[in-house]
Amino acid sequence: MALGIVTRLRPPREAALGTRLIAGGGVLTTLLIAIILLSLSTGPLDIPVSHVVSIIVEPTGLHLADYNHTEEMVVERIRMPRIVVGALVGMALGVAGAAMQALFRNPLADPGTIGVASGGAAAAVIAIATGASSLFFLALPLFALGGAIGTAFLVYAIAIASGRFSVATLILAGVAVSAFMGALITLVIIAQPEQGTLRGILFWLAGGLDSRSWDHVWLSGPLILVGGGVIVAFARDLNLLMMGEDDARSMGVNVRVVRPMLLTAASLITGVAVAVSGMIAFVGLIVPHMLRLVFGPDNRVLIPLSALGGAVFVVLADEIARTVISPAELRVGIITSFIGAPFFLFLLLRHSRRVSSL
Amino acid sequence: MTDIVERTERRLEARDVIYEVDAARLLDQVDFNADKGELVGLVGPNGAGKTTLLRTIGGLLKAREGAVLLDGDEVSRMDTSQRAKSIAQVAQLAPLAQGFTALEVVMMGRYPHMGRLQSERAVDRYAVRRALDTAGAGALADRTLETLSGGERQGVFVARALAQEPRLLLLDEPTSNLDINHQARFFQIIRGLVDDGMTAVAAIHDLSLAARFCDRLVLLNKGVVVAEGLPRDVLTPKNIGAAFGVRVIVSSDPASGVLGISVMEAGSVGNSAGAGTRVHVVCGGGTGARLMYRLCEAGFVVTAGPLANGDTDRSAAESLGVEFVPVQAFGDIDSVAHNKHLRLIRESEIAVLSDVAFGSGNVRSLEALVEASLIVLATMEPIAGRDFTDGDATTLFDQLSPVAAWSDLEALVTGLSGLAQNNKGTQEIANSSRENQQ
Numbered sequence: 001m002a003l004g005i006v007t008r009l010r011p012p013r014e015a016a017l018g019t020r021l022i023a024g025g026g027v028l029t030t031l032l033i034a035i036i037l038l039s040l041s042t043g044p045l046d047i048p049v050s051h052v053v054s055i056i057v058e059p060t061g062l063h064l065a066d067y068n069h070t071e072e073m074v075v076e077r078i079r080m081p082r083i084v085v086g087a088l089v090g091m092a093l094g095v096a097g098a099a100m101q102a103l104f105r106n107p108l109a110d111p112g113t114i115g116v117a118s119g120g121a122a123a124a125v126i127a128i129a130t131g132a133s134s135l136f137f138l139a140l141p142l143f144a145l146g147g148a149i150g151t152a153f154l155v156y157a158i159a160i161a162s163g164r165f166s167v168a169t170l171i172l173a174g175v176a177v178s179a180f181m182g183a184l185i186t187l188v189i190i191a192q193p194e195q196g197t198l199r200g201i202l203f204w205l206a207g208g209l210d211s212r213s214w215d216h217v218w219l220s221g222p223l224i225l226v227g228g229g230v231i232v233a234f235a236r237d238l239n240l241l242m243m244g245e246d247d248a249r250s251m252g253v254n255v256r257v258v259r260p261m262l263l264t265a266a267s268l269i270t271g272v273a274v275a276v277s278g279m280i281a282f283v284g285l286i287v288p289h290m291l292r293l294v295f296g297p298d299n300r301v302l303i304p305l306s307a308l309g310g311a312v313f314v315v316l317a318d319e320i321a322r323t324v325i326s327p328a329e330l331r332v333g334i335i336t337s338f339i340g341a342p343f344f345l346f347l348l349l350r351h352s353r354r355v356s357s358l
Numbered sequence: 359m360t361d362i363v364e365r366t367e368r369r370l371e372a373r374d375v376i377y378e379v380d381a382a383r384l385l386d387q388v389d390f391n392a393d394k395g396e397l398v399g400l401v402g403p404n405g406a407g408k409t410t411l412l413r414t415i416g417g418l419l420k421a422r423e424g425a426v427l428l429d430g431d432e433v434s435r436m437d438t439s440q441r442a443k444s445i446a447q448v449a450q451l452a453p454l455a456q457g458f459t460a461l462e463v464v465m466m467g468r469y470p471h472m473g474r475l476q477s478e479r480a481v482d483r484y485a486v487r488r489a490l491d492t493a494g495a496g497a498l499a500d501r502t503l504e505t506l507s508g509g510e511r512q513g514v515f516v517a518r519a520l521a522q523e524p525r526l527l528l529l530d531e532p533t534s535n536l537d538i539n540h541q542a543r544f545f546q547i548i549r550g551l552v553d554d555g556m557t558a559v560a561a562i563h564d565l566s567l568a569a570r571f572c573d574r575l576v577l578l579n580k581g582v583v584v585a586e587g588l589p590r591d592v593l594t595p596k597n598i599g600a601a602f603g604v605r606v607i608v609s610s611d612p613a614s615g616v617l618g619i620s621v622m623e624a625g626s627v628g629n630s631a632g633a634g635t636r637v638h639v640v641c642g643g644g645t646g647a648r649l650m651y652r653l654c655e656a657g658f659v660v661t662a663g664p665l666a667n668g669d670t671d672r673s674a675a676e677s678l679g680v681e682f683v684p685v686q687a688f689g690d691i692d693s694v695a696h697n698k699h700l701r702l703i704r705e706s707e708i709a710v711l712s713d714v715a716f717g718s719g720n721v722r723s724l725e726a727l728v729e730a731s732l733i734v735l736a737t738m739e740p741i742a743g744r745d746f747t748d749g750d751a752t753t754l755f756d757q758l759s760p761v762a763a764w765s766d767l768e769a770l771v772t773g774l775s776g777l778a779q780n781n782k783g784t785q786e787i788a789n790s791s792r793e794n795q796q
Contacts, residue, residue, distance in 0.1 A: 018477070105455070233474060240466055242455040249418055251522065252442030252470035297457035 020301050024291070028308035032087070035312060039319045040079050044327045047071045077213075085212040085220065086318045086332070087311035089277045090287075092224045092269040094310020097284025098291075098303050099231045099266040102238040103259065104167055111270035111284035114174035114263070115155045116148045118181035120274035121205060122188075123147020128201050129188050138215055140204075141275040148271025151177060152264070167245075170263075207280035207333025209318050220276045227269035228307060234262055235299040242297070280317075280333045282340040283310050290347055313340070368427070369394045369557040370415065370526055375424035377407075377414055377581075384410045386581045387424070392526075392559055392574075397552040399572035400561040401592070403602045406578040408561035412528045415559065417441050428526060442470035446519035448512065450531040456504040460514045463503060464490055467521030489520035494547055509540030516547060527551070529560035533567070545571040569593055569617040577601055593617055595679025605654055609677040622655045633657035635778035638706035638730070639680075640723050642666070645712040647674035648767060649736055653710075654678050656771050658778075661702045663723045664691050691722040699726045706730070707781055708774060711760070713737035715744035716751035724754040732777065735763035736770055 040052040051067040055075045096111035104113060112118060127133040127143035158173040159166075185205070192198045231238075237258050240248040249255050273280070287309045288302060295301050317335040324330060370392040377385040385407050392398040400408040413419040415426050417433045426433045428444055436444065446467070455463075467489070468482045490496045495513040498506060506514065512532055519527055529548065533541040541564070549571055552558050562568040568575055569589035577585040577592050579601040585592045590610070598606045598619065605622040637653055639646050640663040647670055653660045662682035665672035666689075675682045683699045685691055691699070699722075703709055709730035716724060727733065745751040761777070764770035 236466075236469065236472075236474075239455075239458075239462075240469060243463075243466065244455075246413075246418055246447070246449065249438065250416055250442060250445070250447040251467060251518075252439045254438045292457070297455070298462060 017298065017301060020295050020298075021304065024295050024301065024305045025308060028305060028312055032308060032312045032315065035315050035319060036083055036087070039083050039315060039322075040075055042319065042323055043074070043079065045070070045074055047075065078211075081214045081217050082209050082212045082318070083315055085216045085276055086209045086314045088217070088220050088224050089209075089273040089280060090283060090310035090312070090314030091228060091307040092220075092273040092310070093280065093283040093314070094287040094306035094308075095228045095231050095303055096266040096270045096273075097310075098288035098299065098306040099238060099262055100284070101288055102242050102299055103262060103266070104171060105242055105244070106171075107289065108285075109171075111266065111273070112178065114170060114267060115151045115177040115181065116267045116270045117274050117279060118178040118185075119151020119154070120144040120148030120271050121279055122181040122184045123150070124204055124275075124278070125185050125188050125201050128204060129192055129197060138219060141216065141219060144275035145271055148274055149268070151181065152267040152271065156260075156263075203331065204278045205333075206331035207278035207336075208321075208329075208331045209277055209314075210329060212276065216276045220272045223272045224269045227265040227272075230265045231262060231269075232303050232307075234258060235303045238262065238299040238303070239297075242299075277314075278333065280314060280336055282336045282344075283313055286340050286344040287313055289344065293347060368392070369396075369429060370559065371427045372411070372415060373425050373427070375411070375414055375421045375426060377410055377419060377421050384581050385414065385421070388578070388581070388583055390576050390583060390586060392557050394557055395552055395555050396573045397548065397558045397560065397571060399568040399575045399589075400559065400578060401563075401565055401568050401575055402578035402584075405580075406601070407581040408578055409530055410581075411578065412447070412530050412559065412561055415526075416445050416447050416528050439470045442522055442524075444524055445526045445528060446522040446524035447528045447530065448515050448519050448532045450534055457502060459500055459502050460490070460495060460506070460517075461486065461499040463514055464495075464499075464517045464521050467518040470522060485523065486517075486521050489517040490514075492520055492547075492551070493517035494543070507540075509536050509543065512536065512540075512544055513547070516544075520551075525557060527556060527558040529558060531561050531563050534563050541567055565593055565598070565619045566617060569619070590617060593619060595677070599679065606679075607651070607677045608679070609673070622651075634659060635708065635774075635781070636661065636706040637774060638703050638709045639663065639712065640709065640714065640727055641671050641712035642669055642714045642720060644670040645714045645736075646671045649710065649712060649770070650674055650678055650680055652767055652771050653774070654680065656775065658774070661706060663699050663702070663726070664695055664720060666719075688719060690719055696722055696726060699723060700729055703727065703730050708732045708734060708777060710734050710736050710770075710774070711758075713739060713744070715746060716741075717746045721747050721751050721754065724751055724758075728754070728757055730758075732781070733758050733760040734770070734774065734777070735760045736765070736767075738763055738765040 037049055037052055041047045041049045050065045051071055052075055054064040054067055055072050057064060093111050100109040100111060100113050101107055121144070123146055124133070124140055124144040127140055133140040133143060155170065155173045155177050158177070159170040162169050189198065189201055192201065237253050240251055240253045241255070241259065245255055288306045291302055291305045291309050295305060313336065314332065317339060318332045320339070321330040321332045321335045368391045372388055372390050375385050375388040376383065388411055390398070400411060402408055410419065414421050415433065417436065420434055433441060433445070464486045465478060465482065468478070468485060472482065490499055493513045493516040495510065495517050498510055498514060503511060503514070527548070533544045536544060545567065548558055548560070560572070562572070572589060574587060575589050575592040576583055577597055584601055585597045593608055595606050595608050598604070598608070607620050607622060609618045610616070611618060635658050637658045638661045639650055639653070641649065642665060646662065650660050650662065651674065660678070660680045662671070662675050662680050664683040664685045665675060666685050666687040668687050672682065681702065683695050683702065685695050703726055709727060709732065711727065711733065713736065741752050741755045762773055764773050
């Protein structure tokens with residue numbers, strides 16, 4: 001009898017939480033796989049999709065089609081790591097963007113809000129200009145990562161030193177530090193006499209996934225998956241934090257522990273993403289917004305879907321960057337903004353009533 | 359501070375709570391409690407410490423000294439989840455996390471009852487549904503927050519609080535953005551919960567609303583509890599005047615007994631020429647109500663002579679916080695009352711005699727008036743027309759030597775202000791000449 005009442009009372013939208021997750025996840029995963037297969041097969045060397053699939057499933061012992069050694073090398077050594085790095089970076093930026101928007105209760109927040117991205121970029125630019133980036137393999141991403149983490153700590157330290165730690169102080173400190181880092185980058189660019197180095201700097205700043213190897217995957221993958229996993233696990237806390245600090249605390253969220261932890265996780269995965277891909281703009285801002293329009297604001301749905309959506313967006317943008325003026329390449333960061341901005345504005349105008357409530 | 363905390367039967371007990379920010383003491387030894395099934399209202403002016411006290415009770419702020427006990431357990435020592443299962447809060451302004459449906463918001467209240475990666479269980483959905491129904495928000499479940507009116511939204515947030523299954527509800531001016539209809543409806547819901555055993559503490563701006571729905575009130579001013587008790591004992595014109603710095607009329611609706619509080623004139627205390635001058639009014643039978651009101655409004659410290667119960671002048675004096683001599687209806691003025699009347703007359707600087715009629719019952723108040731230093735008449739009518747004592751009143755009246763008479767009320771108030779100033783001037787001259795002689 002009691003069970004009967006409970007079953008009848010099952011609220012429609014709450015039950016739809018799982019449905020939304022499965023539906024959205026299904027569509028985005030399918031899209032991601034399709035785009036990955038497309039990306040693996042296109043490029044200066046055209047490889048049929050059947051060969052691509054065959055190369056991927058070969059290690060399991062299944063032999064689907066004959067392919068030649070060059071194709072295998074291109075897929076496994078060149079295209080696959082690049083796409084995986086792109087997908088990881090997209091995941092990181094999507095998740096970090098959604099998390100920052102919830103943490104700061106501000107739809108304009110993006111992964112770089114507290115200065116991580118610009119700090120990473122400044123370190124990378126200095127490394128390129130001084131030649132430190134070619135000291136050893138992976139020197140550039142490691143410098144960038146160091147710069148990103150260092151900046152995050154600096155911004156935290158400033159916000160704490162101000163006496164009254166608040167989200168507003170953190171954002172303001174982030175904005176100030178970002179502006180400083182931006183000026184530093186400009187200074188390095190202006191002071192750079194050599195054309196080749198200058199071009200390297202600008203290339204890096206526009207964000208790119210060219211010649212990424214499996215080493216980049218191993219460098220970024222574990223950190224992004226762990227950081228992203230923490231954020232997914234605390235998605236409900238993010239929902240409560242969106243209600244404001246007092247409300248979250250009175251409902252039992254340990255704000256003093258959870259908020260710094262989530263800020264650290266989001267900053268870390270952003271820093272890692274910047275380290276392996278440069279500045280890929282706009283992903284963290286628009287991917288969560290687009291998904292919110294369709295799936296609602298619940299972070300338990302939004303955050304996992306933002307991971308998938310970010311991956312789809314970056315891999316797709318990279319595919320376009322690689323092929324549109326082939327054999328030359330555009331920068332992926334340019335494409336994300338070129339596609340992302342108009343598409344976002346289109347959504348904004350169509351759904352302006354709902355966006356105003358974000 | 360010792361670790362041994364005395365066991366208590368009270369649901370909520372705040373003991374000598376002190377809270378400070380940057381050496382500013384926002385709560386100073388606040389001591390109060392609330393029992394099971396009781397709605398306690400916190401009233402007081404802006405900045406009195408109502409919100410600070412609620413936040414301290416709720417564990418959002420840590421008291422510098424003192425303790426807040428919930429069923430004997432110190433709130434500051436509970437972990438966040440334990441606290442969230444015991445105490446829930448409803449704030450003044452609903453948060454702006456829009457896009458969520460009412461149901462999703464209420465489900466957030468289940469947070470302390472759920473594991474980290476646990477999805478909603480049947481018991482959570484049942485608790486949420488019941489909370490929505492109790493808070494009268496059952497029909498709103500699938501609506502998003504931004505489509506709800508202010509009153510509906512507060513209902514949803516009450517439901518969210520109930521979903522936590524707390525023992526104590528803290529409400530911080532929950533109805534200050536609602537219209538009078540929704541204010542009453544909101545508190546009816548809270549009243550229903552409290553009558554079923556919930557304990558609630560609410561900071562309430564609207565004194566009439568507080569008086570109507572709360573079992574007890576705590577009046578805070580500058581972080582100190584200045585009065586505590588039943589609404590009608592706390593909400594006296596004197597208490598309100600002291601805390602809010604404003605003169606008010608506290609009237610009790612004769613039919614419902616509901617207290618009504620209205621402000622005379624904002625910031626009037628100490629402003630007019632007559633401010634602070636003690637004026638004693640001898641009246642009765644409704645001849646003094648309007649007079650006392652205008653005198654209070656003008657800033658005079660008003661007292662009144664013998665007033666029988668049931669007399670409209672007596673209700674007026676009570677509403678205005680005017681001290682008077684209480685006597686029985688249709689009885690004589692006994693010597694106790696007479697002596698009190700004499701004392702009030704001697705303490706006053708000016709005595710005013712209204713158009714009151716005299717019979718055997720009240721004629722002694724004229725006898726006392728002889729002691730007055732300065733007498734003013736509030737009527738031009740001859741005494742003979744209202745003397746029902748076969749001439750005794752007239753005889754007494756003739757012994758008085760009034761300095762002035764005004765039948766027009768406004769002229770009277772202006773005249774009294776002038777007299778008061780003169781009086782002060784005379785005293786000052788007298789004082790200085792005395793000093794010169796020394």
